Amino acid sequence: MKKIILLLFSILSLGIQAQVNLVPAPQKVTVGTGEFNLAQGTTIAYSSAALKPAAEYLQVCLQRYAKVNATLVAGKQGDIRLTTKKGIAKDGYQLNVKANGIDINAANYSGTLSAIATLNQLLLQNDGKAAIPTVAVTDAPRFNWRGFHLDVSRHFFTVDEVKEIIDLMALYKLNRFHWHLTDDQGWRIEIKKYPLLTEKGAWRIYNNQDTACMQLAARDDNPNLLIPKKNTRVENGDTLYGGYYTQDQIRDVVAYAKQRGIEIVPEIDMPGHFLSAIENYEGLSCFPTIGWGQYFTTPLCPGKQKVLDFCKDIWSEIFKLFPYEYVHVGGDEVRKDTWKECPDCQKRIKDNHLKNEEELQSWFIHQMEAFINKNGKKMMGWDEILEGGLSKTATVTWWRTWVPDAPSQVTAQCNDVIFCPGSPMYLSQAEEKTSMRSIYEYDKEMLKGMNAKQKQHVIGVQGNMWCEYIPTLERVLFQYFPRILALSELAWTKPELKDYDEFYSRLPKQFAMLHKLNVPFRTPSLDGVYHVNAFTTEGTMAVSCADPLATVRYTTDGSFPNKNSQLYNGPVKVDETTHFILRTFAPNGQAGEMMKADFLKQGLLEPVKADASKLTQGLNAAWYNYRGEKCREIHKAPFNGNYAANDVVIPEGVKGNIGLIITGYLRVPEDGVYTFSLMSDDGSWLKIDGNMVVDNDRPQSPHEEVSQQALKAGLHKIEVRYFDSNGGMLRLWVFDTKGQKMQPADIYFK
Helix, strand or coil: CHHHHHHHHHHHHHHHCCCCCCCCCCCEEEEEEEEEECCCCCEEEECCHHHHHHHHHHHHHHHHHHCCCCEEEECCCCCEEEEECCCCCCCCEEEEEECCEEEEEECCHHHHHHHHHHHHHHHHCCCCCCEEEEEEEEECCCCCEEEEEEECCCCCCCHHHHHHHHHHHHHCCCCEEEEECEECCEECECCCCCCHHHHCCCEEECCHHHHHHHHHHHHCCCHHHCCCHHHEEEECCEEEEECCECHHHHHHHHHHHHHCCCEEEEEEEECCCCHHHHCCCCCCCCCCCCCECCCCECCCCCCCHHHHHHHHHHHHHHHHHCCCCEEEEECCCCCCHHHHHCHHHHHHHHHCCCCCHHHHHHHHHHHHHHHHHHCCCEEEEEHHHHCCCCCCCCEEEECCCCCCCHHHHHHHCCCCEEECCHHHHECCCCCCCCHHHHHHCCHHHHCCCCCHHHHCCEEEEEEECCCCCCCCHHHHHHHHCCHHHHHHHHHHCCHHHCCHHHHHHHHHHHHHHHHHCCCCCCCCCCECCCCEEEECCCEEECCECCCCCCEEEEECCCCCCCCCCEECCCCEEECCCEEEEEEEECCCCCEEEEEEEEEEECCCECCCCCCHHHCCECEEEEEECCCCCCHHHHHHCCEEEEEEECCCCCCCCCCCCEEEEEEEEEEECCCEEEEEEEEEECCEEEEECCEEEEEECCCCCCEEEEEEEEECCEEEEEEEEEEECCCCEEEEEEECCCCCECCHHHHEEC
16 A cells, blocks of 8 residues: 555646645645745745744745745735644644635644745745646645754854754754754853853863864865954954854844744763863863863763852753743763762762762753753753663653664663764765665664554654864855755655655755855765776766756866866766766855765776585674774774674674774676675775775775776685774675676675
């Protein structure tokens, strides 16, 4: 039945794509003929005072997107009519566009704003006309929490920049803005009782993240990675980076988001990630010496009453600024070595009959939660708040993919959970070819192993943006888009109405819309070429781009492609080794990412001599207790043992500090060029007969590297090396000479 529904939905979508192209996909769409023409003085009627802000927002949108000055009228008589109506699904709406007017009936204010988002997309895609195609849409969201997270501590974004992000959230029906306001690198919100938090804590001398951004800007020829001068000032001869929001500015942003149907969740991270406060107020840490440990900074001292009072004072001011039910306490990545040595912390452990420092952290979090609850709010925290015990009222944002059972633990206790796993929901990480699909289809993973009751406590999903190396709004939007479209549909659309290929076919219209809005989104990776492309006599460089409005330019001399470089107009033949650098350009001339594509002329690697009759299926995986960051060093670490492996994967039971050396033979059935796709988090390499074929050897988030090698039929020695300290991920796909994926059981022997 599900396949039939998908087929019907796809047929319907294909039939209306020229006129109606919506993300996220709605439940039901019926397309009419003709359109509703907007005219100067078009009236927007709102049936109740509660809907007036929505009408005012629509008025702004019509001016912004169609240059139409609309008039507001109270009541039910107008060209565009906003009404709430009983019997509509929670947060749902019914949109009916006719030639003589538009009706929006919604369950509530939130549903009204979602209908306006649909209306805005229809308007933006209508070839520049001040008109909307006639259509009837019935729709409602799958998840109540459709989140968009932004870290403004590592790099700061102005009020206007945050508002631009909020407008784009509203366009794609995202309704929770998780605002990460404080961290070690900067305190971004005014707290009147503690003015030093922003007078000093909001500013810093350039740190290693700032210098890294500038280095990346030069390496990638990308001005969007430069530190904006507007966020700097000179003091005593030093250039300081920073900025913060006054409480009046916070109220302004909260009101702006509220009008657009978006709730803001403030995060004040504690007891770790608190250095920007600890540096400026004495007595907040266990000892006077503070700073960075191996990985994290000095935390708050939960043994001191002064610390608890300090945090409660901050929360008291936060509560007055954010009128919604949730606040986020952070609670992640807490360094606990100082607690072990601190007399105050040890006394707190003893007095409260706690077992260890993990329970001390939990005790601190519970103290904050009790205060938060007392003030009529609910607490959220990263999944570390599970450690040491989870209270009955906390909501968890799960991010640690190496703790895969955390969501089941949370929901088994009847606590709510939001899925924002580091992979694939950390959109600050570089986008891969597989990223969009991984996000879009994540619902196939997120509810595994949960019973019906547990599933009710999965309240939504969220994309996270950590801005250590993202200093500008342009870079934020480049990282978010177009992946946020996949997240939007994951969060909104029911699974039985989702199909990735159909979604992907809708993207060109969405890209055109984003171009119109001057959103500097990332053009999806070019198809048709790899990092290393092998050929024996003649090769062809042939690429395709998912954005039909983008152009592709290239160089072969090692220089960065620019707007004057060779324009790609079709396949390019090569008969000698050639090193291409390709780059996409948006219609406004903005340069995108560069892609290196080496075309290497190769002879066929000769097979090794081995007695195939003595070989068995599979590979050998040697596990080393490795904590380094270079594949070539793995074998020097302590040896943990050998594991049989049927594929290039992390063997079951291998965790913690991982260094793998996977060896065996690769059997290829015929002479020709074979393709190898190696993905890992962190580093890896693939060698065949001692030759480096795929070099993915670096600390990184999940990254796929694809290369080719010309091989003669027969057996070839294979070696895959891999390292990771958090039990990440590893996989190798092999494709034959015709591009068909080969099965591990057919090709691996030992």
